[in-house]
Each structure stands twice: as C-alpha cells, then as structure tokens.
Amino acid sequence: MATQxxxxxxxxxxxxxxxxxxxxxxxxxxxxxxxxxxxxxxPGLFLLLWALVTAVSSLVGVGLLMVPGLVRAVHVLAAAERxxxxxxxxxxxxxxxPPSKLRLALVSSTxxxxxxxxxxxxxxxxxxxxxxxxxxxxxxxxxxxxxWWRFIPxxxxxxxxxxxxxxxxxxxxxxxxxxxxxxxxxxGLAPALARLQSWSAHRFLTPGAxxxxxxxxxxxxxxxxAALDAHAVELRRIERSLHDGAQNRLVGVTVLLGxxxxxxxxxxxxxxxxxxxxxxxxxxxxAELRAVARSILPPVLAxxxxxxxxxxxxxxxxxxxxxxxxxxxxxxxxxxATAYFIVAEALTNIAKHSGASHTGVSVRIRGxxxxxxxxxxxxxxxxxxxxxGLLGIRRRVSALDxxxxxxxxxxGPTTLEVDLPCGS
Numbered sequence: 001m002a003t004q005x006x007x008x009x010x011x012x013x014x015x016x017x018x019x020x021x022x023x024x025x026x027x028x029x030x031x032x033x034x035x036x037x038x039x040x041x042x043p044g045l046f047l048l049l050w051a052l053v054t055a056v057s058s059l060v061g062v063g064l065l066m067v068p069g070l071v072r073a074v075h076v077l078a079a080a081e082r083x084x085x086x087x088x089x090x091x092x093x094x095x096x097x098p099p100s101k102l103r104l105a106l107v108s109s110t111x112x113x114x115x116x117x118x119x120x121x122x123x124x125x126x127x128x129x130x131x132x133x134x135x136x137x138x139x140x141x142x143x144x145x146x147x148w149w150r151f152i153p154x155x156x157x158x159x160x161x162x163x164x165x166x167x168x169x170x171x172x173x174x175x176x177x178x179x180x181x182x183x184x185x186x187x188g189l190a191p192a193l194a195r196l197q198s199w200s201a202h203r204f205l206t207p208g209a210x211x212x213x214x215x216x217x218x219x220x221x222x223x224x225x226a227a228l229d230a231h232a233v234e235l236r237r238i239e240r241s242l243h244d245g246a247q248n249r250l251v252g253v254t255v256l257l258g259x260x261x262x263x264x265x266x267x268x269x270x271x272x273x274x275x276x277x278x279x280x281x282x283x284x285x286x287a288e289l290r291a292v293a294r295s296i297l298p299p300v301l302a303x304x305x306x307x308x309x310x311x312x313x314x315x316x317x318x319x320x321x322x323x324x325x326x327x328x329x330x331x332x333x334x335x336x337a338t339a340y341f342i343v344a345e346a347l348t349n350i351a352k353h354s355g356a357s358h359t360g361v362s363v364r365i366r367g368x369x370x371x372x373x374x375x376x377x378x379x380x381x382x383x384x385x386x387x388x389g390l391l392g393i394r395r396r397v398s399a400l401d402x403x404x405x406x407x408x409x410x411x412g413p414t415t416l417e418v419d420l421p422c423g424s
Contacts, residue, residue, distance in 0.1 A: 018358065022377055022413060023187055029380070029409035030190035033088045034132025037197055040081045041129050044122030047073055051115065064102065071098055071105050078114045078205050081121065089380075089407035089415075090198050095207040110207075117204035121197075128197040135186050142179035146172045249285030253278045306336045306363070310343055314361055318351040319376070325363040331370055331422045338396050338420060339363070339372055345393055346374045346416055354378025354414060370422040373415065380412035393418075 047070070054066045075098055082092045098110045105111050149172040256278035263271040301309050307325045314321040330336070343361055350359050356378030364371045382390065390406065393416075397404045400420050408414040 018377065025377075025380075025411045025413065027187045027190045029088065029411050030194035031132050031136065031186065033085075033194040033409065034129055034190065034197060036084055036088075037125055037129035037132070040077055040084060041122055041126035043077055044118055045126060047077060048118055048122045051118065067102055067105060071111055074111075074114050074118055078117060081117075081201055082205060085198055085201055088194075088409045090201075091405055092201050092205050093207065094205070113204045117200050120200035120204070125197050125200065128193050131193060132190070135182055135190075139179050139182035139186060142175050142182060145175040145179075149175075249281050249288065252281045253285065256281065301333070301336050301340060305330060306339060309336075309340050310361060310363060313340070313344055313347060317347045317359070319347070319354075319356050319359050321347065321359045321361060323361050323363075325361070327363060327365055327370075329365070331365070335370060335400060335420050335422055338400055338402075339370060339418075342372060342393050342396060342418055343374060349382070349390070350374075350376045350378065350414075353382070354380075354412075356412075356414075365422055368422050370420045372418040372420070375413055375415040377413050379410075380408045380414050381410045382406065382408035382414050 050066070050070055050073070054070055057066070058064050079094070082094060085092055095110045095113070098108050098114070099105050146169070256274050260271040260274035260278065263274065304312070305327070307327050310325055311323055314323045331339075347359065347361075350356050354376050356376035359374065359376040362373040394404050397418055397420065402418060402420040404419075405417045406415070407417075
C-alpha cells in the first residue's frame, strides 16, 4: 500500500512538472510571437500615417497619385505578417493579389480589408507587442529590486509602476510581490494576448466573400491534382514494395524448388534442405504481401472500427499516448483509412523528431465532419519543409477535400488539426 502511495505521489509530481513546463513553454512562445510583432506593427504605424496623409491630400486630388504605392506597400507588409505568423504555426491563407490600376484598387475588397487590418494592427497590435516587451522587463526589474535598491536615491520609485519608495529591507522585499504579479500575468495572459494580436490577420488578411467562388474553383483544381498525385505516389509505393519484396522472394522460392526437384533423386538430404529454405522464403513473401495489403486498407479498420484501430496505434506508440475518441457511427472507408494513416504518420514523426514525453489523439464526429487533433509536448518547430511526413499528410487530406492546420512554435507544443468530410 505504501508503495502504491509513493508511485501515485511520484506520478502526480511528474504530471504537475509536465503541466508547469507546458505553461512556461506556451508563455515563452507567445512572448516571442508578441515581440516579433514589432517587425510589422512599427512599419504599419508609418504606413497608417502615410494612409492618413494620402486620404487628406486626396481631397484636392494630389493624394490619388500616392494610392498605388500605398496599396503595394500595405500588401507587402500584409504578406510579411502572414510569413511572421506562419513561423509560429499560425497559417493565414492569402487572398488574390490586389489590382495595380488606381480605379480597380479603389473598389477592391482586398485593398480595403488590408487597410482595415493596418488600422487594427498598427494600433492595438502595437500596444500588444509593447506589452510583450514590457511585462518581462517589469518582472525582471521588480524581482531584482532587493539586490540594488540601496544604490538608488532615497526618493526614487521602488516599483516599475513608479509608486512609493523603499527605505528599508522589508519595503524592498515587498516589491517581490509585484514581481510575482507580473510573472503571473505573463504566464496567464501571454497566450491570449498573442491570439488577440493575430485576430486582425485572421479577420482581414484572408479572402473576402466575393473571392470565395474563384478561390474555391482554384482550391478544387488543386485538390484534384493532389488526389491524383497521392494516388500516383501510392501506386508507386505499392509497386516498389511488391517488386523489391514479395516478387524477389517468390523468384527465390521458384529457384529453390527447381533445384530441389533436380536433387531429390541423387541427394535427398540436400533437396530437403532446399525445400526448407523455399518454405521459409515463401513465408517471408506471404508476410510481405500481407504488409502491403494492410498498407492499402488495414484490416483492423474493418474488424475493430476507427476507434479500435486508433487505440491500437496509440498502444504501440513509443511515446506514451492518450486517446479521446468519440465516434458515433462509421464513416466512409476512404475517410477512415485516411484518418488511420494520418494518426500513424503523426505518431511516427513525434517519436522520431519531437523529443516529446507525452502525446494525445482526439477524434470527434461533428455533423458530417470528422475532426482529428494530435498534440505533443515536444520541442516544436515542425514544418512541412522539414520532411515528407507532413507533406504526405497534407496530400491525403487534400485528396478528400479536407483541411489541415499545424501549430508548432519553437519550444512547443505542437498541435496538428485535421478536418475531413465524413461521408457514408
């Protein structure tokens, strides 16, 4: 009993440590995202002033000459903001480029949406970026105040807020409570502030309603191409597996059987040995054929359903994996197979590259959509340019006209979300 209590206490301590590490990692990533916003909010402030000057001078006609240059500059800054957010795992789908001609630019929804983003980002976004810089500095200032308070003038402020003055050690140490408040704000509010800063990009730097149809046509064209590519890649993989594996084994079996047939009369012992080797080769060929068949459509999906198949993957994962699966009914076979291979590939990537100690798989059916969420507490920094695993997942998702989003800031955590149409 005492041993069980010690194990439970140890497990609880490890869980608390992991939770604290996740909070610190999330806050540090959010602070990095907030402070990096200065690279676009400061230039955005100058562009906002340029836009105001252009608007005022346009009343007399002079400002119209500056509109094309302003439109291009705002569009370049918006592209830089999308690239900045993508480095922190926030993907913003870009709209069609704005027109270059003055008359078309004045009525373009993309231009006006980017201008509205500019107003939000260069004002509220700038304030949030400055908070991302100021809060850690306030914490460091107040946390170290007892070390150097004796060296400041008697009437100098004792806190980062500029309130009060310390004249004794108790008063100097009391400033530590304010430092505790700052670090609590950093850990608790930094992720929310980062999301608020990126809200304007989600709201205004994506395609407008009037672009949905043309983008949808382009998206369906790309989806069809992705489906054909995924099909071709899968056929090449199956052909390579059969040619390099089972086919060679069967050729070996044929050779061994022929040799054993010729030796059976003059050397029965040698023929027996060859038959044993042929049997072993045939068993290996059968195993490889079964592996190829499982890679096309795993039998476990038909036997146990999606929930049972994914639970089996989680149980075999080298990284401890928790599953939370709520699937009320069966989906189309192609959808279930895609979900199975996505989770299998994601767990393999986590085990190989993330350095994670825990991972989780969540599966839900909401209406006619199947949603997957795979997350880990690893080092983050995952990107599609880093290997073929995530690219393969995106191809599988695109082939079914689904959506995929990846959030993997440096330091983690990494979250992969996939949404698939759940046909029957």
